[in-house]
Amino acid sequence: MKSSKVMTVDRAALSAMFKDVKSAPSGAPSSGACALCKGSKMLCGKDRCPLMVKLYSQSRTRRLIDSLDLYGNSPPAVFVGRFGYPNVDVGPLVPPTLGDTSVMDTPEMWMGKTIDDIVDFRFSLVRGKHRINVTNFQSCGRMVEHTRELALSVNPIDVEAAFQKKPSGRIVLDDEVQPFGPSARLRNLSIGNPKFDQRVERAFYDTDLRAVEAVGDLYARGVLVSRIQKAFSVGAFGTEKRRKFVPTRWSITAVDDILGKTLLERTKTYPTIDEFRIHDWEQLDNRWSVLFLPTTWRYELIEAWYPNTAWNPMGKRIEILSDYEMYDGRKEYAQIGGCYYAARFAVNELLSRERRQAGAIIFREAHPGYIMPVGVWNVRENVRMALRQPSLKFSSLEQALGHIGKRMDIPLSTWIRHSGILKDIIFQRRIEDYA
Secondary structure (H helix, E strand, O other): OOOOOOOOOOHHHHHHHOOOOOOOOOOOOOOOOHHHHOOOOOOOOOOOOHHHHHHHHHHHHHOOOOOOEEEEEEOOOEEEOOOOOOEEEEEEEEOOOOOOOHHHHOHHHOOOOOHHHHHHHHHOOEEEEEEEEOOOOOOOOHHHHHHHHHHHEOOOEEEEEEEOOOOEOOOOOOOOOOOOOOEEEEEEEEEOOOOEOHHHHHHHHOOOOOHHHHHHHHHHOOOOHHHHHHHHHOOOOOOHHHOOOOOHHHHHHHHHHHHHHHHHHHHOOOOEOOOEEEEEEEEOOEEEEEEEEOOOOEEEEEEEEOOOEOOEOOOOOOEEEEEEEEOOEOOOOOOOOHHHHHHHHHHHHHHHHHOOEOEEEEEEEEOOOOOOOOOOHHHHHHHHHHHHOOOEEEOOHHHHHHHHHHHOOOOHHHHHHOOHHHHHHHHOOOHHHHO
C-alpha cells in the first residue's frame, strides 16, 4: 500500500489549545410531555408538533381509505415487519391513488423535499399485512408471491387489496425506516403485470450466488440502493436453501453494511489523499461537515441533537453521540445504529471513485427544524450530497478544525471531547514525537 503523504500534526499546539477537553459525558435524552401537550401547548419547544404533522397528512387521505377495499398504484413498495421474528407480517404498501407513484418509495429522489412532502408521500401508503414465517415462506401462497413480485418490480403496479378490517394505525417514530400510513390485515391481494429489472431478476434466479455477492454486483451495475434493499428484504438473494425474508429495518442496514465493507476492501489498497478536505451541506435543518484526513482508513460519525429535535424532544442540553472505527474496523454494532453504516458506505463510495484512501469524520448538527425522524436514507443521501459539493482544502488539521469551529454552532472543544479519532490524533503521543 502506497501513501503519497504522511499526515503531520502540531500535536503540542493542539493539545495546548484544547487542554480542557476531557472524556465525553454520558447521559440519555429525556422525553415524555407529548401526553400532556396533545399538540396544542408546544411543550417540546418545537415550532410545529411532529405528531400533528403526521395526523394532518393522514387526514388528507383518510377518506380515501375508509373502506375494506383499496385500489391504487404501488410505487412499488413492500414492508417486512420484525416483531415476533421469525413469524412476522409482510405485505405491500399501496396508496389510494393512480399514476406514477414511484417517488413515494425512492429516497434517492427526496433531496430538496420538505418534511411535509416526505410525510405526505409516506402516509399515503397503506400497509397490507399477512403473517408468515421468514424461513418457510415458499408455501405461504399467492399473497406472499405478489409481495415478492412487487419488491422486484421497477414500475408502479396496479394493486387491489381487500382487508379484514378498515386500515388504521398508530404514530411511530423510527429513524431506521421511512414512515408509512395505516395498516390492516389482508383478506385478498391481486396485482397487475410487474416489469422486472433484468439485473435484479438475474440475481434472483441464480440460486448459487451468495447474497453478499449479489448485492455488490447489482450496485456495481448501477441498481439503486433502495431497490437492492427491497429485493434483499424479500429473500431474493442468496443460495437457495438460505433464502429468507428479512425485516425491512434490518435489510436497509445490511445492504449499507455490505456495500460499505465491499468498497472499503478496495479503498484500503489506494494511496492516501494529500491534504485535509471538508465537504459541507445542509438539509432539513441538519448541518453536515465531512472532514477527510490524509491518513490510512479510520472513520467516525458524531451526531449532535439539539433540544426539541427528533431524538432529544425534552432535553435541556445538546445530546451528542459518536461511534468510530480504526483501520481494522469494529466488532460491536454501532450505538448510533443504521446511520453509522449508511454514512460509512457513502464515504467509501466517494473514495472508491477517486481511488484514494483517507480517514473520515462526519459532523452532524440536528437543529430544531428536524422535527421527526424520516429514516436512515436521510443520512446516506445527505452525506452523498455533501460529498458532491466542492471541497475546501487545508494544509493542516488546525486550519481544517478552525473551519469546523466557525461553521458549526457547537464549540470545537465539545466536538473533540466526543471524538475518539480527534482525541487520538491530538493527545496520543507517537514514536515520531520523540525523534
